[in-house]
Amino acid sequence: MKLTGAQIFFECLKAEGVDTIFGFPGGAVIDIYDEMPKHDIRHVLVRHEQGAAHMADGYARATGRVGVCLVTSGPGATNTVTGIATAYMDSIPIVIFTGQVPTSLIGNDAFQEVDIIGISRPCTKHNYLVKDIADLARIIREAFYLARSGRPGPVLVDLPKDVINAKTEFKYPKKVSLPGYRPTYEAHLGQIKRAYAAIAKAKKPVIYAGGGVIASSCARELKRLAETLRCPVTTTLMGLGGFPAPHDLWLGMLGMHGTFRANMAVANTDLLIAIGARFDDRVTGKLDEFAPRAKIIHIDIDPTSISKNVRVDIPIVGDCKDALRKLLHVLDENRLEGLDATRKPWLEQIQKWKETYPLAYEQSDHEIKPQYVVEKLYELSEGKAIITTEVGQNQMWAAQYYHFSEPRTLLTSGGLGTMGYGFPAAIGAQIAFPDRLVIDIAGDGSIQMCIQELITAVENNLPVKVAILNNQYLGMVRQWQELFYNKHYCGTCIKAAPDFVKLAEAYGALGLRATKPSEVEAVIREAFATPKTVFMDFVVNPEEGVYPMVPAGKAMTEMLLV
Numbered sequence: 001m002k003l004t005g006a007q008i009f010f011e012c013l014k015a016e017g018v019d020t021i022f023g024f025p026g027g028a029v030i031d032i033y034d035e036m037p038k039h040d041i042r043h044v045l046v047r048h049e050q051g052a053a054h055m056a057d058g059y060a061r062a063t064g065r066v067g068v069c070l071v072t073s074g075p076g077a078t079n080t081v082t083g084i085a086t087a088y089m090d091s092i093p094i095v096i097f098t099g100q101v102p103t104s105l106i107g108n109d110a111f112q113e114v115d116i117i118g119i120s121r122p123c124t125k126h127n128y129l130v131k132d133i134a135d136l137a138r139i140i141r142e143a144f145y146l147a148r149s150g151r152p153g154p155v156l157v158d159l160p161k162d163v164i165n166a167k168t169e170f171k172y173p174k175k176v177s178l179p180g181y182r183p184t185y186e187a188h189l190g191q192i193k194r195a196y197a198a199i200a201k202a203k204k205p206v207i208y209a210g211g212g213v214i215a216s217s218c219a220r221e222l223k224r225l226a227e228t229l230r231c232p233v234t235t236t237l238m239g240l241g242g243f244p245a246p247h248d249l250w251l252g253m254l255g256m257h258g259t260f261r262a263n264m265a266v267a268n269t270d271l272l273i274a275i276g277a278r279f280d281d282r283v284t285g286k287l288d289e290f291a292p293r294a295k296i297i298h299i300d301i302d303p304t305s306i307s308k309n310v311r312v313d314i315p316i317v318g319d320c321k322d323a324l325r326k327l328l329h330v331l332d333e334n335r336l337e338g339l340d341a342t343r344k345p346w347l348e349q350i351q352k353w354k355e356t357y358p359l360a361y362e363q364s365d366h367e368i369k370p371q372y373v374v375e376k377l378y379e380l381s382e383g384k385a386i387i388t389t390e391v392g393q394n395q396m397w398a399a400q401y402y403h404f405s406e407p408r409t410l411l412t413s414g415g416l417g418t419m420g421y422g423f424p425a426a427i428g429a430q431i432a433f434p435d436r437l438v439i440d441i442a443g444d445g446s447i448q449m450c451i452q453e454l455i456t457a458v459e460n461n462l463p464v465k466v467a468i469l470n471n472q473y474l475g476m477v478r479q480w481q482e483l484f485y486n487k488h489y490c491g492t493c494i495k496a497a498p499d500f501v502k503l504a505e506a507y508g509a510l511g512l513r514a515t516k517p518s519e520v521e522a523v524i525r526e527a528f529a530t531p532k533t534v535f536m537d538f539v540v541n542p543e544e545g546v547y548p549m550v551p552a553g554k555a556m557t558e559m560l561l562v
Contacts, residue, residue: 005133005164006035009097012140013041015172018068020431022046022055026072028099028112031164044431044460047452049076051424053083054450056094058425060087061411062386063432064217066147067092072099074112077158078119082418084154085123089415090238091215093152095143096120102162103131116158125153133166138173145176150183151302152215183301187318192326194314195273195297200336202271202295204346205231208254208283211238211414212276212300214407218321219243222275225324228331230343232350234262236277237399238414245403251350252359255283256550257396260357261350263548263556266291268349274298276320279309280415289555299323357548357561359400368517370394370469370540374401377439377467380524385437386429388412390422390446393475396546398441420449423466427453430462437465437528444470445494451503457533458508465527466535468500471542479545483560504535513537 003011009032013021020042025033036043046052049071056067071080077098087094101110117129126146128139136159143155199205213222213235219242226233226249233243234251243250252259254266266272272294277283284290290310298305298312299320306315316323361371374397377385387402388411389395395412404410411429413421426440440447447468457464469475478492501511510530514523520538527534548559 001169002167003170004031004035004167005136005159006031008133008136008168008170009140009159009164010035010039010041011170012137012172013068014039016066016140016144018066020044020059021068021070022052022059022428023070024049024052024072024076026076026099026112028073028101028161029070029159029164031161032070032159044427044456046424046456048450049079050083050420051450051453051456053080053094053096054086054421054424055428055431056096057083057087057092058388058411058428059432060092060094061425062408062429064408066144067094067428068097069094070097072112073101073116074114076112077114077116081119081123084120084156086413086416086418086421087154088123088125090211090413091152092154093147094154095147096154096156098156098158100129100158100160103160104162106160116156120156123154124156127156127158129158130160130163133163133168136163137170141173142176142178146178146181150181184303184317185301185319185322187299187316187323187326189326191314191316192323192330195316195327196330196334198271198295198297198314199229199273203342204269205229205271205273206251206265206269207231207233207273207275208235208266208277209233209239209242209275210236210277212320213239213242216276216301216320217407218324219407221321221324221328223247224328228328229336230339230347231273232265232347234258234266236280236283236414237412239277240399240410241404241407244405246405253399254556256285257400257546257548258556259359260548260559260561261353263550263559264353265350267555267557269294272296275324276300278305284310284556285550286553286555289557361544363517365517368514368520368538368540370397370471370538370544371401372517373467373469373520373538373540374398374441376520376524377441378402380521380528381437381439385409385439386411386433388422388426388429388438388440390440390442390449391417391419392443392446393479393546394441394443394446394469396476397469400546402441419446423447424450424453426464426466427457427460427462430457430464431460434462439465439467442466442468443475444468444472444497444500445474448497454504454507454509454533462533463531464533468535468537469540470500470537471540471544472497473542476546478543482543482545483549484551500535500537504533509533509535511535511537513539515539
């Protein structure tokens with residue numbers, strides 16, 4: 001029996017286990033939307049295509065499954081690009097379906113035609129233009145395979161209207177054959193043994209873990225490795241939740257806004273064990289002064305990440321979980337004796353750094369500090385919420401003061417730094433986990449980037465909570481202007497803003513506000529007890545800064561501490 005392209009589209013999605021599509025219709029995909037009610041797949045109607053990409057991304061980060069969005073051609077496609085680039089930078093598996101004009105009109109400047117293949121090529125893991133109905137099922141099969149395999153990432157499939165209307169016999173490929181694409185999952189045992197030898201000699205090791213630990217689901221192996229070696233652990237922003245924050249070996253996040261002890265530990269370590277991290281500039285600072293005394297072991301599934309930014313002594317290409325399991329096996333068979341005594345001076349030094357410069361702020365009786373709000377969110381949620389963030393000061397305070405203990409509980413735009421990411425990502429996570437507490441920690445600037453999705457949350461009866469740290473500034477830029485531009489606050493004051501309480505009410509959500517520290521807890525408790533979308537507007541100190549802070553281009557030891 002022959003099926004139309006639209007029918008094949010849904011049969012393929014069902015074969016991939018897709019239960020939710022985030023999308024927005026248009027002429028180029030109207031036939032897919034016409035077919036949609038016949039299939040048991042939930043469609044979430046967004047209000048802007050950027051929101052669709054971020055929701056698919058949030059769904060993917062929260063679940064570990066591939067997120068899916070569907071948009072039309074032209075501006076519908078281009079509106080997804082920020083969301084695609086966000087997912088690409090953080091290695092998040094999503095598949096983006098875009099409508100396209102009929103193949104006969106491609107290149108003719110037809111209405112709502114755009115070369116989304118060319119536009120998205122630099123920010124997708126791969127992309128496809130389907131020119132023949134006979135290729136549709138194979139391409140969709142490959143798109144999902146590519147998105148989730150190896151180093152995950154976004155894959156775009158462009159669907160011309162005539163392909164969607166054409167008919168062919170449907171057969172979903174059982175296997176994918178992509179010559180030249182063979183991710184290395186199994187770590188080389190010889191390299192594992194080299195790593196063991198380096199570990200055996202180390203006096204002051206540090207484990208530096210990134211988002212690859214989350215992607216490969218190896219948090220358990222990471223914890224066991226740290227405990228086996230009595231080795232302190234720091235993570236990137238993307239790695240938060242990969243190691244339990246309450247653990248005595250936890251250093252906190254490192255980098256530009258990392259803890260004093262984490263940055264000092266990396267600066268003084270003699271062995272850095274990097275796991276699923278890419279040494280980005282926010283972590284390394286001045287490259288030639290990053291971990292200057294250390295041998296570096298780097299475990300990563302992407303061979304192009306090895307020695308890309310930092311010289312690596314022992315590269316291990318493979319899946320992080322496989323590599324850690326093999327390393328633990330070698331350690332079990334060749335136990336290192338006397339580790340407690342060996343590590344004692346190192347761990348005592350780290351404890352001194354922790355006590356000398358802990359994360360701290362001063363909370364008065366009359367003015368709300370944003371750190372206080374985040375700590376209250378952590379306390380009252382018992383650390384069990386899925387937290388999304390926007391980008392800027394709100395993101396860093398969330399990273400510092402909400403103490404993550406489980407993978408996939410922090411969803412944030414780490415690589416691209418996308419303002420407007422957090423709220424639609426929270427909607428995606430809440431769709432995936434309707435019974436969990438999902439909180440977007442936002443700034444008053446960033447929440448306005450995708451605020452139109454408030455109606456999406458309300459329409460779908462989603463109990464997403466949004467905590468707005470309202471300082472009437474684009475806070476992080478203001479902080480840079482304060483420190484490095486003589487307080488020349490150009491373009492960062494945003495006192496002209498909506499009344500967030502009334503705005504929430506206008507959309508059918510609940511709006512709450514706290515202007516004094518004494519009101520913070522009551523607002524959070526009421527929000528948590530309300531089974532609907534809630535905006536919490538916390539009017540915070542306008543000039544509070546995020547510290548520690550490493551100025552751009554400086555070494556990680558050159559921290560500003562107040």
